[in-house]
Amino acid sequence: WLRRTTHYLSIVVVAVNSTLLTINAGDYIFYTDWAWTSFVVFSISQSTMLVVGAIYYMLFTGVPGTATYYATIMTIYTWVAKGAWFALGYPYDFIVVPVWIPSAMLLDLSYWATRRNKHAAILIGGTLVGMSLPVFNMINLLLVKDPLEMAFKYPRPTLPPYMTPIEPQVGKFYNSPVALGAGAGAVLSVPIAALGAKLNTW
Numbered sequence: 264w265l266r267r268t269t270h271y272l273s274i275v276v277v278a279v280n281s282t283l284l285t286i287n288a289g290d291y292i293f294y295t296d297w298a299w300t301s302f303v304v305f306s307i308s309q310s311t312m313l314v315v316g317a318i319y320y321m322l323f324t325g326v327p328g329t330a331t332y333y334a335t336i337m338t339i340y341t342w343v344a345k346g347a348w349f350a351l352g353y354p355y356d357f358i359v360v361p362v363w364i365p366s367a368m369l370l371d372l373s374y375w376a377t378r379r380n381k382h383a384a385i386l387i388g389g390t391l392v393g394m395s396l397p398v399f400n401m402i403n404l405l406l407v408k409d410p411l412e413m414a415f416k417y418p419r420p421t422l423p424p425y426m427t428p429i430e431p432q433v434g435k436f437y438n439s440p441v442a443l444g445a446g447a448g449a450v451l452s453v454p455i456a457a458l459g460a461k462l463n464t465w
Contacts, residue, residue: 292358311393313370314392
C-alpha cells in the first residue's frame with residue numbers, strides 16, 4: 264500500500280514539475296493583444312519544453328499516452344487562466360488556449376510505434392512536435408475574431424509600456440511566423456529533449 268501510494272504521488276510530482284517547466288519556458292498562453300508578436304517565442308519555447316517535459320514524464324512512467332495526459336494538464340491549466348480573465352470582465356476571446364494535445368499525441372505515437380525506444384521518441388517525436396505545434400496554433404489563432412480591435416479595446420493592465428499597441432502593424436504581425444516557428448521548434452526540440460533524457464538517466 265505504501266509503495267503504491269508513493270508511486271502515484273511521485274507521478275503527480277513529476278506532472279506538476281513538468282507543467283511548471285513548460286509554463287516558465289516563456290509565453291505559455293496567447294493573450295490576444297500580443298498573440299502574433301509572441302508566436303515565434305511561443306513556438307520555440309513550447310515545442311521544446313513540451314518534448315522535454317513529456318519525455319521526462321514518459322520515461323518515468325514508461326507508458327505511452329503520458330505525453331497526451333501531460334498536455335491535457337497544461338490545457339486545463341490554461342482554461343482556468345482564461346476563466347479568471349473572463350471573470351475580470353475581459354471578453355471570451357481575450358485569451359486563446361494553445362493547442363498542445365495533438366502534438367503530444369504524435370509524441371506518444373512515436374514512442375509506442377518504436378516499441379518504447381526513448382532515442383527514437385526524442386528524434387522522431389521531437390521533430391513531429393516541433394513541426395506540428397506551430398501549425399496547429401497558427402490555425403487556432405486565425406480563428407480569433409478581430410484580434411487587433413481587441414488589442415486596442417482591452418489592453419492588459421500589466422502590459423509593459425514597450426508592448427502596448429500603438430498602431431496596427433498587420434504586415435509585421437503576419438510576417439510568416441509559421442515557417443520560422445516550425446523550423447526553429449523542430450531544430451531545437453531534438454537536442455534539448457536529448458539533454459533532458461540524459462539528465463533523467465543521471
